[in-house]
Amino acid sequence: MDTLETRELRYFVTVAEELHFGRAAERLGMAQPPLSRAIQQLERRLGVTLLDRNRRGVALTGAGQVLLDEARTLLDGAAAAARRTRRAASxxxxxxxxxxxxxxxxxxxxxxxxxxxxxxxxxxxxxxxxxxxxxxxxxxxxxxxxxxxxxxxxxxxxxxxxxxTEPQVAIVPAAHPLAARTSLTTAEISDVPDLPLARWPDPDGRYEPGPGPEIRDLSQLAQLIALGHTTAVLCASARSWLWSAHAAIPLTDSALxxxxxxxxxxxxxxxxxxxxxxxxxx
Amino acid sequence: MDTLETRELRYFVTVAEELHFGRAAERLGMAQPPLSRAIQQLERRLGVTLLDRNRRGVALTGAGQVLLDEARTLLDGAAAAARRTRRAASxxxxxxxxxxxxxxxxxxxxxxxxxxxxxxxxxxxxxxxxxxxxxxxxxxxxxxxxxxxxxxxxxxxxxxxxxxTEPQVAIVPAAHPLAARTSLTTAEISDVPDLPLARWPDPDGRYEPGPGPEIRDLSQLAQLIALGHTTAVLCASARSWLWSAHAAIPLTDSALxxxxxxxxxxxxxxxxxxxxxxxxxx
DNA sequence: CGTCGGTGATACCGGGCGGGTATGACAGCG
DNA sequence: CGCTGTCATACCCGCCCGGTATCACCGACG
The missing domain is CATH 3.40.190.10 (Periplasmic binding protein-like II)
Known part of the structure; x- marks a missing residue:
């Protein structure tokens, strides 16, 4: 009756991510018609429309957004169950x-x-x-x-x-005038014209727009700070990997x-x- | 490759609960042979033996116990996903x-x-x-x-x-000598020969062995305390539903x-x- | 020690369903 | 008004799920 099969969830997640049945089918290694049919069956079983098929594109309904979240965690959970079971056997x-x-x-x-x-x-x-x-x-x-x-x-x-628990520090190029300071505030470090704060990706791998460089890992960050191109706020234990070209300045008003x-x-x-x-x- | 289908998980959970293929098949509304086969396929896919089929009975292996836990939460999650999606649509x-x-x-x-x-x-x-x-x-x-x-x-x-946040109190029959006390300790209330502590079921619905009566809900408890057959430790807000035949005595050393x-x-x-x-x- | 009961595994078969191909319906666009 | 891109429909096929019949095995019992 209301038994969601993981196969259906996999299909739905792919369609919801692509918002395009053809591309989704390609990613799934199958043809488009069976995929359409599977999604229709899912919608009929739930008694809910998950996708708005307007001409020119597919859009998630509210219920579709809910199911997308749920399905992702369920699929993660299924993969986890398999891994943990295998691990338990070794x-x-x-x-x-x-x-x-x-x-x-x-x-x-x-x-x-x-x-x-x-x-x-x-x-x-x-x-x-x-x-x-x-x-x-x-x-x-x-x-x-x-x-x-x-x-x-x-x-x-x-x-x-x-x-x-530790406070945060600003990592600045040792050659920058700010490196001489003994402390900074969050407002000060956020507003240095020639030293924009580096930007980290959000969970989806996207970057918020902003002036600073887009960073993926700490080695990139270290390099760019050493070059004097950017700055960053990290927790104090980051001191353990600082270069000589870096300076760590305590932030007085940062969250612990x-x-x-x-x-x-x-x-x-x-x-x-x-x-x-x-x-x-x- | 390692895609656990919810149908397989449902089958496995039932077998793991019954520890008997025939009864499990009956509960699932199917015949025994396909069930045996489905479990074998699951084991082969995972590359793990989940059940020990000794003569006279089936037993869970360690990996089987892990998968049982995982599968239960996954199936709960699947049911939740369906319910929440439907709810979101209304x-x-x-x-x-x-x-x-x-x-x-x-x-x-x-x-x-x-x-x-x-x-x-x-x-x-x-x-x-x-x-x-x-x-x-x-x-x-x-x-x-x-x-x-x-x-x-x-x-x-x-x-x-x-x-x-509130402290705990002991609920005792108003007619009992303890009702005259202004405070009690946990040790005192746990060790009254004619007033054994009521026992609550654990998550599986089983009861730990003990002298006190087995309780399922507060109305049962209230009745049995009023009759002078048992006592219980509850948080202080329980006072709002006490009978005149009850007395609530603060516990001085109980956890908040x-x-x-x-x-x-x-x-x-x-x-x-x-x-x-x-x-x-x- | 043979028989019997009970268990899970195996063999085999049929139907339904998941998947494929071909095509339709429809909107936007030049 | 075709053309294009999109999703839905129609139809067919092969596989896998599930059913029935049976086997293999062991424990119990007289």
Whole structure:
């Protein structure tokens, strides 16, 4: 009756992303008519129109937008279930820890050292990922635990253990006049004409418009700051990877950043529980 | 390749629950051989044995236990997706609020009054459910928001807004000598020979063994306390429904109970957001 | 120790459904 | 008024899901 098949959800998500049945069918490796029919069946079963087929294009209805969100998390969940089940079958319990490349290096090292000292330490594989990819990696089972940062990352749906709290600093080129300052305010760093703030991608990989350069990872950022082209606000532990061409200036009015260890809610993994216990003693 | 179909998951969950292919097939309304085959296909696709078929019975492997957990939440999620999508299509935005029957009556009334006074108030349907059913109702989409209690309920996977914090009290028969006390400790109330503590079901509906009577809802509890057969520890707001045959004695050393408004993480519902905003102003 | 009951697995068959191809309907556009 | 691009419809086919019949296996029992 109301049993959504994952195949249908996969089809719907692709169509909703492409907003074009032909291209969606191509991406799915099938022909367009069966895809149209599958979406119609889905709509009939739900008793809801998910897509507005106007001439010249397809648009999501409100219900379609809701189902798109739901379907994405369900498909992630299905992939996660398969991965976790396979992982559970392999005898070697290995944990995958996801973290932003370059962030919290010292903290990570401390945690790994402490964990390795435990008697029944599970092997830990560290996966470096882009900004904000940790949530998706946890959701779809590619990672078991992750370093995330409050308030930047959305922690909804995860259990967390607070690790450290630190202020933020502005990273500026050492040659820039601002490098001589002993402190700055958020307003000051946001409004330097010759030093626009670097822009990070949002979760969809898009960039908000703005004057600063578009950044994907910390090595890009480090280079561009060293070149004197941009500046950025990061948490204080970023000092551990600064170049001599960088200067870190404390921000007096910035929000405190808490780095947390996050894992999927309801996780029953003993290995995760062990790592969390170790982390809570740090 | 590794695409778990919900049909397969439904089959697997049923078999894992029954631990018997014949009965599982009957519950699923199908014959046993196709069910066996479907499970075999699932195992082959995952490359994992999920069930140990010993003579005399079927048992879950470790991987099978993992998949059972995952599959249950996935199936709940699929049902939720269907319900939420249908709900989104109906023009009248109606919110379903789940709460334990009888708990937090005054708080609920305040919230509903405040919400009704809002200009664009969505209609709210209150669903009373058993102890701890709120989590499942949120997960499978039967409810949009719920009253839950920290630290009793597992809030993992939900966003929450704290509402009130209150101490716990012991509810004892007014005729019992303890009713004359002005305060009690947890140890004292746990160890009264003629007044064993009532026992609540765990999430599976089972009862831990113990001397006290097995309780399903507050009306049962109220009756049994009034009869002088049992006692219970509840949060202080339970006073609002006490009978004259009851007495509430403060517990000096009990944990504080925080009642929270909870909703599914990542909810993008405007109606939920509105209610949360109202609640945060209470 | 043979038989029987109960279990899951296997063999085989039929129908329905998912998918393909060809084509239609329709709007925008030159 | 064709042309083009788009999604829907019509129709056919092959596969896979599900059903029936049966087997293989083991435990229980007299």
């Amino acid at each position: 005898t070697t319990t290995r944990l995958v820890l996801a973290t932003k490349a370059g962030a919290n290096h010292d903290l990570l090292r401390n945690l790994l050292d402490a964990h390795a000292a435990e008697p029944d330490a599970a092997e830990i594989e560290v996966v470096l990922c882009g900004m904000g990819d940790q949530a998706r990696m946890l959701r779809d089972g590619r990672a078991d635990v992750a370093f995330m940062q409050r308030p930047f990352d959305n922690l909804a749906g995860f259990d967390t253990e607070d690790l450290t 950043v808490t780095t947390v260890l996050a894992w999927p809610a309801h996780s029953r993994s003993r290995a995760v529980a062990g790592l969390v216990r170790t982390a809570s003693r740090l | 023009t009248t935005t109606r919110l379903v609020l789940a709460t334990k029957a009888g708990a937090n009556h005054d708080l609920l009334r305040n919230l509903l009054d405040a919400h009704a006074a809002e200009p664009d108030a969505a209609e709210i349907e209150v669903v009373l459910c058993g102890m701890g059913d709120q989590a499942r109702m949120l997960r499978d989409g039967r409810a949009d928001v719920a009253f839950m209690q920290r630290p009793f309920d597992n809030l993992a996977g939900f966003d929450t807004e704290d509402l009130t 109970v925080t009642t929270v408004l909870a909703w599914p993480a990542h909810s993008r519902s405007r109606a939920v957001a509105g209610l949360v905003r109202t609640a945060s102003r209470l």
